[in-house]
Amino acid sequence: MxxxxxxxxxxxxxxxxxxxxxxxxxxxxxxxxxxxxxxxxxxxxxxxxxxxxxxxxxxxxxxxxxxxxxxxxxxxxxxxxxxxxxxxxxxxxxxxxxxxxxxxxxxxxxxxxxxxxxxxxxxxxxxxxxxxxxxxxxxxxxxxxxxxxxxxxxxxxxxxxxxxxxxxxxxxxxxxxxxxxxxxxxxxxxxxxxxxxxxxxxxxxxxxxxxxxxEVAARGGIEAPGQLASHYAPGKPVRLYAAGPAPDEFMIGFGTVPGDVTLSASGDPAEAAARLYACLHAAAAAAQPRVAIAPVPDHGIGEAINDRLRRAAA
Structure with missing residues (x-):
């Protein structure tokens, strides 16, 4: 709609x-x-x-x-x-x-x-x-x-x-x-x-x-939103840390790794965060039955991006 x-x-x-x-x-x-x-x-x-x-x-x-x-x-x-x-x-x-x-x-x-x-x-x-x-x-x-x-x-x-x-x-x-x-x-x-x-x-x-x-470790169990193991999912199998797509995969790129769409062509993590869900929505709507996603550095806002991607792939 x-x-x-x-x-x-x-x-x-x-x-x-x-x-x-x-x-x-x-x-x-x-x-x-x-x-x-x-x-x-x-x-x-x-x-x-x-x-x-x-x-x-x-x-x-x-x-x-x-x-x-x-x-x-x-x-x-x-x-x-x-x-x-x-x-x-x-x-x-x-x-x-x-x-x-x-x-x-x-x-x-x-x-x-x-x-x-x-x-x-x-x-x-x-x-x-x-x-x-x-x-x-x-x-x-x-x-x-x-x-x-x-x-x-x-x-x-x-x-x-x-x-x-x-x-x-x-x-x-x-x-x-x-x-x-x-x-x-x-x-x-x-x-x-x-x-x-x-x-x-x-x-x-x-x-x-x-x-x-x-800082203390998490207690286990659900204390807040966003802690479910599977979340943020596009409804298709997701492969992380991909250097390129397989023939049946919609590719989400980052930095020097190109794709059907990109989180950030310049490798900017802040831009990648802003575009993350738009790219996952595009992947969900694509004809390909599977999704591949390029690596994103796991520091700063990249920690949050990778948290969401791991749950999307779960």
Whole structure:
């Protein structure tokens, strides 16, 4: 379904007001963030949160990220220690999600935490998402706006093709600048921290504030979105670290390795992150039954890119 259908509207003051009404009524709105498009619903009502899980076909043990206007709004929902506050001050608004202990009086649907005593919180930077949070006056739960396990959407067209009429309204705010989901950091007792999902804000950025010696290993189990072994998949077998394609493969290139499409012809990891999901969508739509992907250096934002590619190939 092209993104010109009646449930897809260009983001402006009038459509933002309409989207806020949809959210307050318990409906769903697909909205751009600086990372990917999110499928938003009010986070304080069980039926609204259930609509997200239903539209995505998402397993109910997979938590959601709650988006808030600022640190003060986040602290009304969860307990922030000095470590969490340092990260929020440094990187919010922006592509960082913090997993912190949830307040008993937070007023959030239990489903956003999937039964865990923590909640994942983010203060987004995209002006459309920020305007929607302000207009709705609510904390907003918003995972990626696509069918669960599939390729994340970085345009309104991607949302429309994946969810169609399963979402009440799609706000078209153009392509997402970052193109890869937020870094998720869990804050542990005593100042420890764990990266649960790599993203645009790298390990070195976190360590510079909290100390590399305070990083602790993941506990195992699902604590946050993006931890399922198979995720971001184009619906075809994927071969990684390919120097070139086999006859039946759609090739995604990088740097000096050419392809049917390329993450970045110049070998720029930031451009590769921004183009990652668009290239995977192109691979999904291609006639070839298999996908090959060129190697991407595994440092900086490349760590996040390779995390997504390994899950796409799982």
């Amino acid at each position: 092209p993104a010109t259908k009646s449930n897809c509207l260009l983001a402006n003051d009038a459509t933002l007001a309409r989207a806020a009404e949809v959210l307050r009524a318990g409906g769903t709105v697909a909205v751009p963030t600086e990372t990917v498009y999110g499928l938003a619903a009010r986070a304080d009502r069980d039926d609204a949160v259930a609509a997200i899980y239903r539209a995505k076909g998402r397993p109910d043990f997979n938590p959601l990220i709650v988006h808030v206007a600022d640190l003060a709004a986040a602290e009304a929902l969860a307990h922030f220690d000095d470590a969490a506050r340092k990260l929020a001050v440094a990187f919010w608004p922006g592509p960082l999600t913090l997993v912190v202990p949830r307040r008993e009086d937070a007023g959030l649907s239990a489903a956003v935490s999937a039964g865990l005593p923590t909640v994942a919180l983010r203060c987004p930077a995209h002006p459309v998402m920020r305007a929607l949070i302000a207009a709705a006056g609510l904390p907003i739960a918003a995972p990626s706006a696509n069918r669960s396990g599939g390729v994340s959407p970085t345009s309104a067209d991607h949302v429309a093709a994946s969810l169609g009429e399963k979402v009440d309204l799609i706000l078209d705010g153009g392509s997402c600048a970052r193109g890869i989901e937020s870094t998720i950091v869990a804050i542990r007792p005593g100042g420890g921290w764990t990266i649960l999902r790599p993203g645009p804000i790298g390990r070195d950025d976190i360590a510079a504030l909290l100390g590399a010696d305070h």
